[in-house]
Amino acid sequence: MAGILDGKAALVTGGASGIGRATAVAMSREGARVAVADRTEASATETVALINAAGGQAIAIGGDVTKDEDVAAMVARTVAAFGRIDCAFNNAGIAGRAVGPAGQRTHELSRASFDGMLAVNLTGVFMCMKHEIQQMLTQGGGGAIVNTASIAGLVGLPTSAHYVAAKHGVVGLTKTAAMEYAEDGIRVNCVNPGYIETPMTEETMKTRFDAIMAKVPVKRLGKPDEIAEAVVWMCSDKASFMTGASHVIDGGYFAA
């Protein structure tokens, strides 16, 4: 059966785990050749093995989205392997506890925590977009970019000022690039997940599951696949009129 990404080449950052892994696998199922990028090539290779086992074609790329030369290499290696980039999922990200103690209000956050968060969750996305868009303009024919924001890109969340600032920034980057490149046929959207069951949320859920579920009408965490399916569609030509959008997938969090 034909897949909705048949013939396309995709780059997924943060592809070794959680939402990124599920999306890389789903993109491959829909016919894309997928470059799976993550901090280490070894971890990305595990996702590539899943894709290969299902009969898909993928490569693993090790690289840190906070390093300009690594981002340039991610794009260059994808193009070397597949000839072009049609779809990019800029998804690599960290939670607050990766850069400092959990539970800090704005005045308690250190400059280092704030900078560390923005380096990955905002500047990393910018650098990926910069190199991907340059490639898409050079190759011609347009393209589709999906950035991973969050519900935290649309509302405040106490004790997560740095995460919230970065994700609001991702929404802003997305809207602006959508306007700048619409006439080049490059669509730029973001996905805004609610609380999803991945390694990122594991620690938080040990202590705050009940409090969080009180705000989620479906009363469960989302699964990475439930984000992946939407991202695949947003990357496909079926989403041809969608650009500059924040696509919320949150089990009803915002409806409550």
Ligand SMILES: NC(=O)c1ccc[n+]([C@@H]2O[C@H](COP(=O)([O-])OP(=O)(O)OC[C@H]3O[C@@H](n4cnc5c(N)ncnc54)[C@H](O)[C@@H]3O)[C@@H](O)[C@H]2O)c1
């Ligand atoms: N899990 C949730 O509830 C949730 C909700 C909203 C948004 N998000 C966002 O979804 C994205 C994916 O998160 P996840 O839940 O799948 O988490 P995860 O921890 O399972 O996966 C994140 C991946 O990003 C990679 N990564 C982190 N920093 C990197 C860097 N500097 N360079 C390259 N790769 C890097 C990690 O190695 C990891 O493989 C993140 O941007 C996160 O902020 C997650």
